[in-house]
Amino acid sequence: MRTYKIALVGTGGIAAIHVANVAQAGSRAEIVAACDVDAARLDSFSDEHGIAGRYQNLTQLLAEGKPDIVHLCTPPMMHIDQAIECLEAGVHVLSEKPPALSLADFDRLENAQAVGGAQFSCVFQHRFGDASAAALSLIGGQVFGRPLVARCDTLWYRPDAYFDLPWRGTWSAEGGGPTMGHGIHQFDLLLHLLGPWQEVTAIASRQARATSTEDLSAALVKFDNGAVATVINSLLSPRETSDIRIDCEFATVELSHLYGYSTDNWTITPAPGHEEAVAAVWEEHSLARGSGHLAQFIAMYDALDAGRPLPAGAESARQTLEFAAAMYASAFTGASVRRGEIVPGHAFYAGMDGEGLGTRVLDETALTLALPA
Known part of the structure; x- marks a missing residue:
């Protein structure tokens, strides 16, 4: 079993949970770097957890820190672009949920994995x-x-x-x-x-x-x-x-x-x-x-050791994201949605609000609820 070099991107509350769980994995992994655009927060977090490598730029982290796995602990809207950059650089990605804000964005991962030969996994710790x-x-x-x-x-x-x-x-x-x-x-x-x-x-x-x-x-x-x-x-x-x-x-x-x-x-x-x-x-x-992050981390290390696909990988994460998209599509159109129906060109493929339909429906609902009886 090898020791995997981990880098954390984002140093907010969820990153501290990642640090604690990596520590429990013992010799299976070590955190070698952290990245955050806020220099003061980055230094405070890294000092607290004894992290030597400190970067305010993901590109620099990938080039100089050379991690095996990047843990994305950033806000949701940043996940997909950061994941793609890591994958294209040949670095495995473990992303907090949601993996992307739309199916259209998520489907960009397929090419990124092929380019870099690395794998994507989403934090779905309850499976483990x-x-x-x-x-x-x-x-x-x-x-x-x-x-x-x-x-x-x-x-x-x-x-x-x-x-x-x-x-x-x-x-x-x-x-x-x-x-x-x-x-x-x-x-x-x-x-x-x-x-x-x-x-x-x-x-x-x-x-x-x-x-x-x-x-x-x-x-x-x-x-x-x-x-x-x-x-x-x-x-x-x-x-x-x-x-x-x-x-x-x-x-x-x-x-x-x-x-x-x-x-x-x-x-x-x-x-x-x-x-x-x-x-x-x-x-x-x-x-x-x-359940917990540690259980998923260990499963990830075991898969990498054995040369197997990462658990909670891109294919299964997409099925979960598609289910969320189907809930929104059904809720905002009033029609049932079947698996495989939301494809390029579908209103809910590019965003969960269905090209603004969801916002309009919710605004109308809120207005109705606010009206006096």
Whole structure:
């Protein structure tokens, strides 16, 4: 096993989480450089974490720091261009979510990966806990049976003050509201567990927050395997929870947590008459490690050591981004959207607001809600 040289781009709050988790990986990785346009913030962060290489320019970092992997911890609107520059320079990329603000931007990655021979991966850490791996192997199998019904809820609370940062709650900087920036972790895990989605029917609204985007979305989803799920993404929920429930023929799989889970956050309930078989196959799996950045980092290092594609790579990240685009397209057009429908020329291919349609619809909704009874 080699030791991978890591560079962090962006030194805000999420970067500190990356530093802590890289440290827990021991000899598998070391942080050799950090990059930020704010010199004072860069120096403060680097001093705190003992990082020697300091750059205010990504191009200079790539040329002089020569990292193996760049972790993108910058605001969402910067992810795609920074990822492309790194990939074309032959440096692997691990990007915080969302990977891009549109499918059109995301599809630029394919050429960048080919040019530099490097790989892209997105931080979808909920895929990587032991219980998630166990559930993935059992859902649809003989003992648990076919998945039939599911729900996926990201019910979070963000007060008005959260949006004081000027780029938050905007289409141009975040690409959307809780669908893109918050619920994406949960429904990415749902898609990971249930496989390809087939059709989405959705609504989105601006209920209470002074944003350009939605603060609530909800969808009814049909999957290729026949399962039907509801998905809700909210920033309006004082009792915050993140929940997934999947009812299979012979067992219910439930996950209830907030921003990350341990094994204790999972519950497996067998159907009557299937208690012994369900318990036995669940207990066969190692269930020690919860979700988190460390679990994904280790999986990434293992893949690179073995010469395998990176987990949560470009192809699967695109499927999750396409699902978000389909939610917006359905919500703002009033029509169901099928997987594969949003292609070049489609109004929602170039942006989640559908060439401004989403903004107009939300403005009309907000006006309606504000009118006196």
